Amino acid sequence: MSNRFHLAIEAGKLSNTVKFYTDVLGCQLDMSEEGKWQDVDFWGNELTLHQSKPRNSDSLERHRHSVDMGDVIVPHLGIHLPLEEYQRVKASVASSVGFVDKPYIRFEDTDYQQETFFVEDPNFNVLEIKSMVKPRD
Template sequence: MSAILHLAIPAGDLSRTVKFYTDVLGCALGNGEEGRWVDVNFWGNELTLHQSKEQLPTVRHDVDMGAVLVPHFGIHLTQDDFDAVKHRIALAGLDYIDAPYRRFKGDKYEQETFFIADPNNNVLEIKCMVNPQLLFPEV
Protein backbone atom coordinates (compact mmCIF):
# COMPACT_ATOMS: atom_id res chain seq x y z
CA MET A 1 0.00 0.00 0.00
CA SER A 2 1.35 3.43 -0.95
CA ALA A 3 1.69 6.21 1.58
CA ILE A 4 1.83 9.01 -0.99
CA LEU A 5 -0.74 11.76 -0.49
CA HIS A 6 -2.50 13.16 -3.56
CA LEU A 7 -4.04 16.63 -3.36
CA ALA A 8 -5.54 18.57 -6.29
CA ILE A 9 -6.01 22.34 -5.94
CA PRO A 10 -7.06 25.28 -8.11
CA ALA A 11 -3.95 27.05 -9.39
CA GLY A 12 -5.37 30.16 -11.03
CA ASP A 13 -2.80 31.11 -13.70
CA LEU A 14 -1.10 27.72 -13.99
CA SER A 15 2.21 28.98 -15.38
CA ARG A 16 2.56 31.60 -12.62
CA THR A 17 1.68 29.13 -9.86
CA VAL A 18 4.04 26.48 -11.27
CA LYS A 19 6.91 28.99 -10.98
CA PHE A 20 6.12 29.43 -7.28
CA TYR A 21 6.25 25.69 -6.60
CA THR A 22 9.39 25.11 -8.70
CA ASP A 23 11.41 28.32 -8.24
CA VAL A 24 10.44 29.28 -4.68
CA LEU A 25 9.68 25.95 -3.01
CA GLY A 26 12.14 23.94 -5.13
CA CYS A 27 9.66 21.25 -6.19
CA ALA A 28 9.97 19.22 -9.41
CA LEU A 29 7.23 18.70 -12.00
CA GLY A 30 5.78 15.39 -13.14
CA ASN A 31 2.96 14.47 -15.50
CA GLY A 32 0.52 17.06 -16.83
CA GLU A 33 -1.59 18.40 -19.68
CA GLU A 34 -0.32 21.68 -21.11
CA GLY A 35 -2.48 24.58 -19.91
CA ARG A 36 -4.82 22.31 -17.93
CA TRP A 37 -3.01 20.68 -15.00
CA VAL A 38 0.41 19.52 -13.80
CA ASP A 39 1.66 17.25 -11.02
CA VAL A 40 4.19 18.64 -8.56
CA ASN A 41 6.50 16.45 -6.49
CA PHE A 42 5.63 18.00 -3.12
CA TRP A 43 8.38 16.28 -1.12
CA GLY A 44 7.30 12.82 -2.25
CA ASN A 45 3.59 13.64 -2.42
CA GLU A 46 1.54 14.32 -5.54
CA LEU A 47 0.19 17.85 -5.62
CA THR A 48 -1.85 18.49 -8.76
CA LEU A 49 -2.27 22.10 -9.84
CA HIS A 50 -5.34 22.74 -12.01
CA GLN A 51 -5.70 25.81 -14.23
CA SER A 52 -8.66 27.69 -12.76
CA LYS A 53 -10.50 30.94 -12.30
CA GLU A 54 -11.61 30.32 -8.72
CA GLN A 55 -9.79 30.73 -5.42
CA LEU A 56 -10.70 28.91 -2.22
CA PRO A 57 -12.10 31.16 0.51
CA THR A 58 -10.19 31.16 3.79
CA VAL A 59 -11.13 31.97 7.36
CA ARG A 60 -9.12 32.14 10.57
CA HIS A 61 -9.56 29.46 13.25
CA ASP A 62 -8.26 29.86 16.79
CA VAL A 63 -5.56 27.42 17.93
CA ASP A 64 -2.93 27.56 20.66
CA MET A 65 -0.67 30.04 18.84
CA GLY A 66 -3.39 32.32 17.51
CA ALA A 67 -5.70 32.27 14.53
CA VAL A 68 -4.59 30.21 11.52
CA LEU A 69 -6.04 30.27 8.03
CA VAL A 70 -8.23 27.33 7.02
CA PRO A 71 -8.19 25.57 4.67
CA HIS A 72 -4.46 25.05 4.38
CA PHE A 73 -2.13 22.19 3.60
CA GLY A 74 1.54 21.73 4.17
CA ILE A 75 4.57 19.59 4.73
CA HIS A 76 6.94 18.55 7.51
CA LEU A 77 10.53 19.11 6.38
CA THR A 78 14.00 18.38 7.71
CA GLN A 79 15.79 21.38 9.20
CA ASP A 80 18.02 21.70 6.11
CA ASP A 81 15.06 21.62 3.69
CA PHE A 82 13.06 24.00 5.92
CA ASP A 83 15.94 26.50 6.01
CA ALA A 84 16.42 26.20 2.23
CA VAL A 85 12.73 27.00 1.59
CA LYS A 86 12.90 30.03 3.93
CA HIS A 87 16.01 31.19 2.06
CA ARG A 88 14.28 30.87 -1.35
CA ILE A 89 11.25 32.77 -0.02
CA ALA A 90 13.55 35.59 1.10
CA LEU A 91 15.36 35.64 -2.29
CA ALA A 92 11.98 35.84 -4.06
CA GLY A 93 10.99 38.80 -1.85
CA LEU A 94 7.72 37.14 -0.82
CA ASP A 95 5.77 37.99 2.30
CA TYR A 96 4.70 35.43 4.86
CA ILE A 97 1.09 35.25 5.98
CA ASP A 98 2.43 34.21 9.39
CA ALA A 99 6.21 34.57 9.75
CA PRO A 100 8.31 31.69 11.08
CA TYR A 101 7.81 31.04 14.79
CA ARG A 102 8.23 28.24 17.34
CA ARG A 103 5.29 26.30 18.76
CA PHE A 104 5.25 24.07 21.83
CA LYS A 105 8.63 25.33 23.06
CA GLY A 106 10.28 22.82 25.38
CA ASP A 107 7.60 20.21 24.62
CA LYS A 108 8.21 16.96 22.72
CA TYR A 109 6.12 18.42 19.85
CA GLU A 110 8.27 21.57 19.51
CA GLN A 111 8.34 22.83 15.92
CA GLU A 112 9.09 25.84 13.79
CA THR A 113 6.33 26.75 11.36
CA PHE A 114 5.22 29.44 8.95
CA PHE A 115 2.32 30.11 6.59
CA ILE A 116 2.63 31.40 3.04
CA ALA A 117 0.24 31.61 0.07
CA ASP A 118 0.88 30.49 -3.50
CA PRO A 119 -0.08 32.86 -6.36
CA ASN A 120 -3.70 31.59 -6.31
CA ASN A 121 -3.93 32.23 -2.55
CA ASN A 122 -3.78 28.54 -1.57
CA VAL A 123 -2.40 28.63 1.98
CA LEU A 124 0.55 26.40 2.88
CA GLU A 125 1.97 25.62 6.30
CA ILE A 126 5.62 24.60 6.21
CA LYS A 127 7.03 23.14 9.41
CA CYS A 128 10.06 21.47 10.91
CA MET A 129 9.60 19.35 14.02
CA VAL A 130 12.36 18.93 16.61
CA ASN A 131 11.29 15.29 17.14
CA PRO A 132 9.57 14.21 13.89
CA GLN A 133 9.51 10.58 14.98
CA LEU A 134 6.98 11.53 17.67
CA LEU A 135 4.39 12.89 15.22
CA PHE A 136 2.61 9.54 14.94
CA PRO A 137 4.28 7.19 17.41
CA GLU A 138 3.48 3.50 17.02
CA VAL A 139 0.68 2.28 19.24
Protein backbone atom coordinates in the same frame (compact mmCIF):
# COMPACT_ATOMS: atom_id res chain seq x y z
CA MET B 1 4.46 4.93 -4.65
CA SER B 2 2.37 3.42 -1.86
CA ASN B 3 1.09 5.73 0.86
CA ARG B 4 1.65 8.89 -1.16
CA PHE B 5 -0.77 11.68 -0.44
CA HIS B 6 -2.52 13.26 -3.45
CA LEU B 7 -4.24 16.62 -3.44
CA ALA B 8 -5.62 18.55 -6.42
CA ILE B 9 -6.07 22.32 -6.10
CA GLU B 10 -7.10 25.24 -8.29
CA ALA B 11 -3.99 26.96 -9.58
CA GLY B 12 -5.35 29.98 -11.41
CA LYS B 13 -2.91 30.80 -14.23
CA LEU B 14 -1.01 27.52 -14.29
CA SER B 15 2.31 28.92 -15.51
CA ASN B 16 2.50 31.45 -12.64
CA THR B 17 1.64 28.93 -9.97
CA VAL B 18 4.02 26.29 -11.34
CA LYS B 19 6.87 28.83 -11.13
CA PHE B 20 6.09 29.40 -7.44
CA TYR B 21 6.28 25.68 -6.63
CA THR B 22 9.47 25.16 -8.63
CA ASP B 23 11.36 28.45 -8.23
CA VAL B 24 10.35 29.44 -4.68
CA LEU B 25 9.70 26.11 -2.96
CA GLY B 26 12.12 24.04 -5.05
CA CYS B 27 9.64 21.29 -5.97
CA GLN B 28 10.14 19.06 -9.01
CA LEU B 29 7.55 18.59 -11.77
CA ASP B 30 6.01 15.30 -12.83
CA MET B 31 3.21 14.42 -15.27
CA SER B 32 1.11 17.13 -16.90
CA GLU B 33 -1.45 17.91 -19.54
CA GLU B 34 -0.40 21.12 -21.28
CA GLY B 35 -2.52 24.06 -20.17
CA LYS B 36 -4.80 21.90 -18.01
CA TRP B 37 -2.92 20.48 -15.03
CA GLN B 38 0.55 19.85 -13.64
CA ASP B 39 1.65 17.30 -11.05
CA VAL B 40 4.21 18.56 -8.55
CA ASP B 41 6.40 16.34 -6.39
CA PHE B 42 5.49 17.97 -3.08
CA TRP B 43 8.28 16.36 -1.05
CA GLY B 44 7.21 12.83 -1.93
CA ASN B 45 3.50 13.61 -2.25
CA GLU B 46 1.54 14.37 -5.39
CA LEU B 47 0.12 17.88 -5.61
CA THR B 48 -1.86 18.48 -8.79
CA LEU B 49 -2.25 22.08 -9.89
CA HIS B 50 -5.32 22.58 -12.09
CA GLN B 51 -5.66 25.54 -14.44
CA SER B 52 -8.62 27.60 -13.23
CA LYS B 53 -10.03 31.07 -13.13
CA PRO B 54 -7.52 33.07 -11.05
CA ARG B 55 -8.72 34.13 -7.64
CA ASN B 56 -8.81 37.80 -6.81
CA SER B 57 -7.37 38.90 -3.46
CA ASP B 58 -10.21 41.41 -3.08
CA SER B 59 -12.80 38.63 -3.11
CA LEU B 60 -10.95 36.34 -0.68
CA GLU B 61 -12.60 35.58 2.60
CA ARG B 62 -9.95 34.33 5.02
CA HIS B 63 -11.01 32.23 7.98
CA ARG B 64 -8.72 31.95 10.97
CA HIS B 65 -9.06 29.40 13.72
CA SER B 66 -7.66 29.99 17.18
CA VAL B 67 -4.97 27.44 18.08
CA ASP B 68 -2.24 27.21 20.71
CA MET B 69 -0.05 30.05 19.40
CA GLY B 70 -2.49 32.30 17.59
CA ASP B 71 -4.94 32.23 14.71
CA VAL B 72 -4.15 30.09 11.66
CA ILE B 73 -5.74 30.31 8.22
CA VAL B 74 -8.06 27.43 7.40
CA PRO B 75 -8.07 25.75 4.99
CA HIS B 76 -4.38 25.21 4.34
CA LEU B 77 -2.15 22.34 3.33
CA GLY B 78 1.22 21.66 4.81
CA ILE B 79 4.40 19.67 4.96
CA HIS B 80 6.91 18.67 7.65
CA LEU B 81 10.47 19.14 6.38
CA PRO B 82 13.89 18.22 7.75
CA LEU B 83 15.51 21.28 9.32
CA GLU B 84 18.05 21.88 6.53
CA GLU B 85 15.35 21.77 3.82
CA TYR B 86 13.03 23.90 5.96
CA GLN B 87 15.73 26.56 6.36
CA ARG B 88 16.34 26.60 2.58
CA VAL B 89 12.62 27.01 1.81
CA LYS B 90 12.20 29.64 4.55
CA ALA B 91 15.07 31.70 3.11
CA SER B 92 13.67 31.40 -0.41
CA VAL B 93 10.20 32.53 0.69
CA ALA B 94 11.66 35.41 2.72
CA SER B 95 13.67 36.68 -0.26
CA SER B 96 10.87 36.34 -2.81
CA VAL B 97 7.14 36.26 -2.00
CA GLY B 98 7.23 36.80 1.77
CA PHE B 99 5.17 35.18 4.50
CA VAL B 100 1.45 35.27 5.25
CA ASP B 101 2.43 34.41 8.85
CA LYS B 102 6.10 34.80 9.74
CA PRO B 103 8.08 31.88 11.20
CA TYR B 104 7.43 31.14 14.86
CA ILE B 105 7.97 28.37 17.41
CA ARG B 106 5.07 26.24 18.60
CA PHE B 107 4.87 23.78 21.50
CA GLU B 108 8.21 24.94 22.89
CA ASP B 109 10.04 22.48 25.18
CA THR B 110 7.75 19.56 24.26
CA ASP B 111 8.16 16.54 21.99
CA TYR B 112 6.06 18.46 19.44
CA GLN B 113 8.24 21.58 19.28
CA GLN B 114 8.34 22.94 15.76
CA GLU B 115 9.11 26.03 13.77
CA THR B 116 6.39 26.90 11.27
CA PHE B 117 5.39 29.58 8.79
CA PHE B 118 2.55 30.17 6.36
CA VAL B 119 2.88 31.25 2.73
CA GLU B 120 0.42 31.51 -0.15
CA ASP B 121 0.87 30.54 -3.79
CA PRO B 122 -0.10 32.89 -6.65
CA ASN B 123 -3.70 31.62 -6.54
CA PHE B 124 -3.92 32.30 -2.78
CA ASN B 125 -3.75 28.66 -1.67
CA VAL B 126 -2.22 28.73 1.82
CA LEU B 127 0.60 26.38 2.78
CA GLU B 128 2.07 25.69 6.20
CA ILE B 129 5.73 24.70 6.13
CA LYS B 130 7.18 23.32 9.35
CA SER B 131 10.15 21.51 10.83
CA MET B 132 9.85 19.35 13.93
CA VAL B 133 12.63 19.39 16.53
CA LYS B 134 12.02 15.66 17.13
CA PRO B 135 10.74 14.31 13.80
CA ARG B 136 8.46 11.29 14.09
CA ASP B 137 9.01 8.36 11.73
